Amino acid sequence: MHHRKDTxxxxxxxxxxxxxxxxxHQHPGHQLMVLEKSARAGxxxxxxxxxxxxxxxxxxxxxDNCIESRELLQxxxxxxECVRASLQTFVRYVCIDSKLMMIPQSPLKIIRAPLIxxxxxxxxxxxxxxxxxxxxPTVAKWAEYRFGKALLPYVDAVFTGTYAGDYNELKIDxxxxxxxxxxxxxxxxxxxxxxKILQAxxxxxxxxxxxxxxxTSFPDGMARLPQRLAEILGPESISFNCEVTGIxxxxxxWLVETVHDTYQTANLVLALPVNQGLxxxxxxxxxxxxxxxxxxxxxxxxxxxxxATLPPGFGFLIPEREQRFTLGTLFSSNMFPNRAPNGHxxxxxxxxxRRHPERLELDDETLIQDxxxxxxxxxxxxxxxxxxxxxxxxxxxxxxxxxxxxLLKWRNDLVRENPGLYVCGFGWEGIGLNDMIxxxxxxxxxIISQTTQIQEQAEAKKIYF
Ligand SMILES: Cc1cc2nc3c(=O)[nH]c(=O)nc-3n(C[C@H](O)[C@H](O)[C@H](O)COP(=O)(O)OP(=O)(O)OC[C@H]3O[C@@H](n4cnc5c(N)ncnc54)[C@H](O)[C@@H]3O)c2cc1C
Numbered sequence: 449m450h451h452r453k454d455t456x457x458x459x460x461x462x463x464x465x466x467x468x469x470x471x472x473h474q475h476p477g478h479q480l481m482v483l484e485k486s487a488r489a490g491x492x493x494x495x496x497x498x499x500x501x502x503x504x505x506x507x508x509x510x511x512d513n514c515i516e517s518r519e520l521l522q523x524x525x526x527x528x529e530c531v532r533a534s535l536q537t538f539v540r541y542v543c544i545d546s547k548l549m550m551i552p553q554s555p556l557k558i559i560r561a562p563l564i565x566x567x568x569x570x571x572x573x574x575x576x577x578x579x580x581x582x583x584x585p586t587v588a589k590w591a592e593y594r595f596g597k598a599l600l601p602y603v604d605a606v607f608t609g610t611y612a613g614d615y616n617e618l619k620i621d622x623x624x625x626x627x628x629x630x631x632x633x634x635x636x637x638x639x640x641x642x643x644k645i646l647q648a649x650x651x652x653x654x655x656x657x658x659x660x661x662x663x664t665s666f667p668d669g670m671a672r673l674p675q676r677l678a679e680i681l682g683p684e685s686i687s688f689n690c691e692v693t694g695i696x697x698x699x700x701x702w703l704v705e706t707v708h709d710t711y712q713t714a715n716l717v718l719a720l721p722v723n724q725g726l727x728x729x730x731x732x733x734x735x736x737x738x739x740x741x742x743x744x745x746x747x748x749x750x751x752x753x754x755x756a757t758l759p760p761g762f763g764f765l766i767p768e769r770e771q772r773f774t775l776g777t778l779f780s781s782n783m784f785p786n787r788a789p790n791g792h793x794x795x796x797x798x799x800x801x802r803r804h805p806e807r808l809e810l811d812d813e814t815l816i817q818d819x820x821x822x823x824x825x826x827x828x829x830x831x832x833x834x835x836x837x838x839x840x841x842x843x844x845x846x847x848x849x850x851x852x853x854x855l856l857k858w859r860n861d862l863v864r865e866n867p868g869l870y871v872c873g874f875g876w877e878g879i880g881l882n883d884m885i886x887x888x889x890x891x892x893x894x895i896i897s898q899t900t901q902i903q904e905q906a907e908a909k910k911i912y913f
Contacts, residue, residue, distance in 0.1 A: 453479045455715040455895060456704050458692045458728070460484035461491025463873045463884045464719030465677035466520065468685060470892025473523055478896075482681065483706055485691035489678035492843040492874070495669025496750075498835075500789035502669050503750040503796055505839035507881055508778060509670065511535075513661035514882035516889045521664075524676050532662035533762070533783045541764035542605045543772070548764050548826060551602075553660060555641075568598030575638050580631045584853060587615040587623060594637060604767035608775050611879065612744040612801035613847050614768075622848030622856070663762070665784055695728050701868050715868050715895050719888070722846045722855075722875035729871065733862055737854040741875070743844030744802035746775070749819040752794050752835030758782055763795070764826070768803060773822040775801050792834065797823055802847055812838040846875025870895070 455471060457464045460482045471478045492506040510517060512532065521527040541548035544563075552558050559569065575594045585593070591603040607615040611623070621628050630640035666672035678686060687706075694705035695716060702716040718725045723740045730736070758779045765776040775798040780787045788794040797819045800808045810818070816836045823829070859876065863869050870891050877887040 451481070451709060451711045453481050453711055453713045455480040455717065456702070456711050456713040457482045457717040457719055458695075458704070459491065459719040459724075459873060460489040460674070460678065460686055460688070461719065461874065461884075462493060462674060462677075462881060463491075463888045464717070465489060465674055465681065466885055466888035467717055467719060467872075467892045467895075468681050469520075469524070469677050470889055471895060472681060472685070474892070474896050480685055481711065482686045483690045483692050483704070483711075484686060484688050486842075487688050489686065489688075490671055490674030492841055493670050493674050494839075494842060495671035496837070496839055497669070498837060499752075500792075501750065501752050501794050501835055501837075502787045503748065503780065503794065503837065503839060504670055505748055505841045506843075507670050508780070508783070508796075509533075509663040509665040510881040510885075511661040512664045514886060516886045517664075517882050519889075520885055524673075524680060526666065526673065526676055529672065530664050530666055531784050532664050534662040535660040538663075538782070539761040541759070541761060542602055543764055543766040543770050543826060544601060546770065546825065548759070550761070563602065564598040568596055571596035572599060573638070576636045578636065580635065584619055584621055587618045587620050590620040591615070594631075601767040601769060604769070605765035605776075608767065608801065609765045611847060612746050612775060612798070612845050614802040617742075617802065617849045618847065619849055619852055622852040663783060667784075667786065692728065694731055696731055697866065713868075715870065717870040717891060717895075718873065720873045721843060722873070725871055725873060725876075729862070732866065732869070736858055738851045741852060741855070742802065742847040742849060744800070744847055745805060745808055745844040746798050746800040746841065747808050747815060748839040748841070749774075749797045749799060749815055750794065750835070750837040750839060751797065751820065751823070751833045752788055752792050753829060753831075754792050754834045756793055756829055756831075758793055758795060758827070772825075773807070773818045774799055777823060777827075794835075795823075808840075843874070845879055848875070848879075 455478065457468055457480065464482050468480055468482045471480050494505045496503050496505055512518060521530060535553050539550050539553060541550055549563055552561050572595045578594055581590055581593050587603065587607055588600060592600060604615050607613050607618055611618060627637060630637055634640035634643060690706050690708060692704055692706050696703050700712060701714040704711040704713060704716060718728060723743065726736060726740060760782065761779060762783055763776060763778040766772050766774060777795050777797045779795050781793045799815060799819055815838050859871050863871055872887045872891055874884065877883050
């Protein structure tokens with residue numbers, strides 16, 4: 449069958465759902481269809497409940513410091529449902545020499561904390577006098593050049609926590625374009641950050657303290673967000689079990705081939721992770737500088753304990769040099785209420801990542817045992833867990849490594865040369881939920897206004913451990 453729509457969106461992950469929602473919200477008459485290969489909405493977002501425990505196999509939450517995400521919560525009515533954990537009150541830890549070092553959340557306290565020796569703190573301050581680093585350095589190379597060696601384990605921890613990545617492979621220009629821009633504009637990151645703080649203070653009025661954002665989720669977990677978006681879009685606008693097998697340009701716009709039907713549309717949105725998007729795009733343009741990019745896959749090992757307590761805070765991250773089995777642990781029952789039965793705690797331990805895909809080959813029982821042995825070396829856990837479960841996410845985390853800036857340029861040229869084509873999703877404009885929501889809002893706006901897509905200015909995001 450041949451269907452005609454104003455807009456076809458491929459993928460009902462968060463990106464595709466938000467674009468669909470924005471189009472419907474601002475233009476109820478807009479004829480759209482979201483085509484989803486699987487039987488459910490949400491993509492890698494997936495919450496898991498069992499025996500009174502609630503865990504996530506994908507994202508655990510997003511920070512409420514993004515205007516577009518806050519607006520989305522208002523528009524969907526989720527603002528009144530969501531649960532928040534403020535970074536002001538929740539610390540995190542980084543494992544250094546087999547001990548958990550607490551990372552305070554304010555810059556002044558970080559400077560005073562015994563995280564690195566004083567001589568290395570002076571080296572960090574020397575960043576003020578470093579020229580911008582030329583070329584396309586990796587995160588590790590760039591961080592060492594600007595701040596010195598002593599900070600590297602902490603930088604590694606940040607990129608383990610966000611990308612499950614290897615900071616010797618990730619490119620700084622790809623993962624932190626805003627920070628690189630700051631380096632160019634201010635000649636120093638410290639100077640750039642101070643300028644930003646002063647600017648924000650001026651905006652708020654000098655006397656008001658700048659507040660920290662909160663990690664945001666929902667009482668039944670992150671799956672509530674795509675579930676609500678799918679509910680608002682309605683069954684008439686989403687087709688499940690409907691894999692797109694091919695796309696091509698035609699005289700009136702785009703033809704989209706699915707396992708069941710063919711669609712003709714003026715606007716075609718690929719709301720897919722980079723690799724899945726690239727596979728479909730070869731039919732439109734086969735000159736992509738990369739056929740695919742690496743992905744980091746992880747497994748989440750969920751532990752429930754009766755009568756145990758966790759240290760205060762969100763959890764801890766482990767740099768590679770510690771040579772441990774796990775990447776880090778989230779103290780889920782500290783973050784959000786009702787994640788474990790009364791008198792119990794739950795924490796979720798991450799394994800695998802870019803550096804250790806071989807660990808994901810292990811069976812569940814071995815993963816649980818090895819993860820437990822590792823965690824017991826860092827947390828005081830008096831007895832064996834009352835609950836364990838291994839969760840394996842539906843997708844890997846795109847890694848923005850060698851060749852990624854060229855790939856992004858190719859994508860930008862492609863959409864510029866093909867009006868009505870939109871390529872976004874996991875890995876293109878970042879990897880976090882806020883990045884997806886921000887880009888999805890901008891794509892929705894562009895389709896509605898039928899203007900050419902404006903490339904967003906890179907933003908220097910704050911780092912929270
Ligand atoms: C393990 C893990 C932990 C994470 N933790 C966090 C976190 O704590 N905080 C945070 O901000 N972000 C986190 N993220 C990132 C966040 O989850 C993603 O940014 C976001 O969910 C990506 O949404 P998406 O819609 O772009 O892609 P996806 O969720 O991958 O959705 C793409 C959809 O497209 C469908 N699809 C694919 N091919 C086709 C086809 N040919 N035809 C039709 N449909 C197709 C897929 O089935 C899928 O439903 C995490 C990601 C992972 C994997």
